[in-house]
Amino acid sequence: KNHKNSNQGAAATGQKRPRNEFGNKVTVVLGAQWGDEGKGKVVDLLATEADFVCRCQGGNNAGHTVVVDGKEYDFHLLPSGIINPKSISLIGNGVVIHLPGLFEEGDKNDKKGLKGWDKRLIVSDRAHIVFDFHQIVDGLQESERQAQEGKNIGTTKKGIGPAYSSKASRTGLRVCDLLGDFKDFSTRFKNLVRQYQSMYPSLEVDVEDQLKQLKEYAERLRPMVRDGVYYMYEALHGPPKKILVEGANAALLDIDFGTYPFVTSSNCTVGGVCTGLGIPPLNIGDVFGVSKAYTTRVGIGAFPTEQLNAVGELLQTRGHEVGVTTGRKRRCGWLDLVIVRYAHMINGFTAIALTKLDILDVLDEIKVGIAYKLNGKRIPHFPANMDVLHKVEVEYETFPGWKTDTSAARKWNDLPSKAQNYIRFIENHIGVPIKWVGVGKSRECMIQMF
Numbered sequence: 001k002n003h004k005n006s007n008q009g010a011a012a013t014g015q016k017r018p019r020n021e022f023g024n025k026v027t028v029v030l031g032a033q034w035g036d037e038g039k040g041k042v043v044d045l046l047a048t049e050a051d052f053v054c055r056c057q058g059g060n061n062a063g064h065t066v067v068v069d070g071k072e073y074d075f076h077l078l079p080s081g082i083i084n085p086k087s088i089s090l091i092g093n094g095v096v097i098h099l100p101g102l103f104e105e106g107d108k109n110d111k112k113g114l115k116g117w118d119k120r121l122i123v124s125d126r127a128h129i130v131f132d133f134h135q136i137v138d139g140l141q142e143s144e145r146q147a148q149e150g151k152n153i154g155t156t157k158k159g160i161g162p163a164y165s166s167k168a169s170r171t172g173l174r175v176c177d178l179l180g181d182f183k184d185f186s187t188r189f190k191n192l193v194r195q196y197q198s199m200y201p202s203l204e205v206d207v208e209d210q211l212k213q214l215k216e217y218a219e220r221l222r223p224m225v226r227d228g229v230y231y232m233y234e235a236l237h238g239p240p241k242k243i244l245v246e247g248a249n250a251a252l253l254d255i256d257f258g259t260y261p262f263v264t265s266s267n268c269t270v271g272g273v274c275t276g277l278g279i280p281p282l283n284i285g286d287v288f289g290v291s292k293a294y295t296t297r298v299g300i301g302a303f304p305t306e307q308l309n310a311v312g313e314l315l316q317t318r319g320h321e322v323g324v325t326t327g328r329k330r331r332c333g334w335l336d337l338v339i340v341r342y343a344h345m346i347n348g349f350t351a352i353a354l355t356k357l358d359i360l361d362v363l364d365e366i367k368v369g370i371a372y373k374l375n376g377k378r379i380p381h382f383p384a385n386m387d388v389l390h391k392v393e394v395e396y397e398t399f400p401g402w403k404t405d406t407s408a409a410r411k412w413n414d415l416p417s418k419a420q421n422y423i424r425f426i427e428n429h430i431g432v433p434i435k436w437v438g439v440g441k442s443r444e445c446m447i448q449m450f
């Protein structure tokens with residue numbers, strides 16, 4: 001009896017799931033490129049039926065857009081499922097939380113009409129806290145990189161790197177510490193500030209003011225906090241539930257597998273789901289990879305298929321490729337299937353969502369990167385070393401453009417045959433079925449293939 005696969009796909013297809021001795025399965029949505037692939041939109045699509053939507057890593061460096069009934073929402077720390085009044089949103093232990101950021105985001109959405117978000121949000125007591133000084137240090141580190149190496153990473157300055165550094169160096173403070181004995185918390189907070197001040201003498205922190213604010217946040221947060229591991233255990237082992245995990249950032253920004261050092265500081269690949277929520281691998285069901293029909297990247301770092309020409313500019317303007325969190329223009333280029341295949345090696349996608357096909361509608365010809373060459377020879381792997389990645393020559397496959405507006409297409413047969421060929425090529429080359437094709441921003445602009 002194959003226990004492991006007996007449940008796969010159930011969450012997505014909406015079938016009744018057999019009760020399984022290993023419990024419910026979670027459906028995972030992960031970025032397969034350098035971020036901003038449209039994860040928020042895919043999660044929103046699945047969240048209409050979900051009982052739980054969880055974030056497992058990253059922080060408010062993420063920016064996930066959801067468009068419903070003409071209203072645009074951008075989520076940073078809140079799981080995109082917070083839009084669904086019937087589902088519970090959970091921020092897992094692997095996430096780093098900037099409390100002012102969390103409440104600002106909640107209040108902003110409240111004003112937009114998203115009422116009661118705080119009643120539907122659960123926060124793991126093991127999640128680490130991003131302090132204001134972590135964000136200042138993020139900025140100082142960027143200036144230091146600029147001065148020392150002539151280039152920075154182009155971080156979102158949300159304090160992500162410094163907060164995960166505190167976690168790894170075992171001086172970080174967690175939600176459970178904030179809600180515990182406040183005197184103890186204050187002492188450890190002061191020690192942490194001092195540690196950073198010894199590294200960055202220009203760092204000024206009004207400790208008393210910070211502690212006063214933190215104490216207020218603690219009380220607002222308290223009703224939402226649970227033991228995340230036990231909470232997930234109950235969700236997995238109670239009656240059948242649809243549980244969704246919303247990845248933040250993306251495979252090529254993963255601290256281990258991304259284009260290091262131009263990466264973020266968490267595991268944005270499938271392993272981060274287990275460690276960031278405290279759930280066993282047996283409970284992972286479908287893993288959906290999200291990829292645009294082309295490639296973008298925010299910030300610095302190698303980008304082999306980047307188009308520093310009219311094509312890149314067209315993708316940038318037509319695709320409104322501007323960072324949700326930082327407002328920076330995103331760099332643009334052809335779809336790079338080497339990186340999507342690499343993301344698949346790590347994540348084992350069960351299906352792909354291909355977004356923003358509509359942006360390619362006006363192009364005469366469309367290219368897809370299918371292999372990297374070094375000294376004229378194809379290489380089978382994705383290079384770890386950035387100097388090597390900067391040197392690769394990309395081998396392209398060229399397709400004729402369909403020159404037709406696809407934004408009104410709602411099913412496969414509505415797509416021009418040249419677009420269908422493009423999609424089928426991608427599917428065959430990655431070796432993973434494409435389940436959705438995105439042709440516009442809003443909820444209904446998603447063609448479901450099976």
Ligand code: GDP
Binds near residue numbers: 037065324439440441
């Ligand atoms: P995320 O970080 O992966 O959730 O993606 P972002 O929200 O940062 O960026 C994706 C952008 O593309 C958002 O502005 C979405 O509204 C938009 N988008 C998503 N899917 C599509 C699509 O199929 N077509 C078009 N035109 N826009 C899309």
Ligand code: IMO
Binds near residue numbers: 062264
């Ligand atoms: P979503 O979830 C795009 C990039 C930053 C920078 C690098 C490190 O919306 O796809 P950090 O602030 O994390 O230390 O920055 O990672 N980056 C993202 N780029 N989308 C994201 O998230 C990103 N999260 C981080 O631009 O290059």
Ligand code: MG
Binds near residue numbers: 062063065
């Ligand atoms: Mg984004």
